Amino acid sequence: MPFTRVDFHINYDKQQVNCPQGQVSAGWHGPYPTSSPTAAPVILARFTKSQCRPCPARAQCTSTTDNARTVGFPPRELRDLQLRVRTEQQTPEWKARYAVRSGVESTVHEFAHGHGMRHCRNRGQGKGRI
Helix, strand or coil: CCCCHHHCEEECCCCEEECCCCCECCEEEEEECCCCCCCCCEEEEECCHHHHCCCCCHHHHCCCCCCCCEEEECCHHHHHHHHHHHHHCCCHHHHHHHHHHHHHHHHHHHHHHHCCHHHCCCCCCCCCCC
């Protein structure tokens, strides 16, 4: 099973990332803005080729044959928020609230896509407003 960002230990104070095999990142860069204006900025931690090439778990870590691993992750505040929200999503209370939302969204989806209501026309009348 390949390693994911969760498998890497991020130390924001030292600006280092430890890989699952114990290697410490050689570089910490960013945060950089992303290509999407609504996406969070990203910090990049890079490992060197000399760290990654001899690693026995290289196939689980990266698919490139000549480059080292780069790990991207959000700034500390966003990372903490992600972890808190993901933990909250595992509670029965959150799942009960989401079940209501999923029921409503499935109804809207069926109406819009099943009956073509995304593209309704009213010839000779003004736009429909709520």
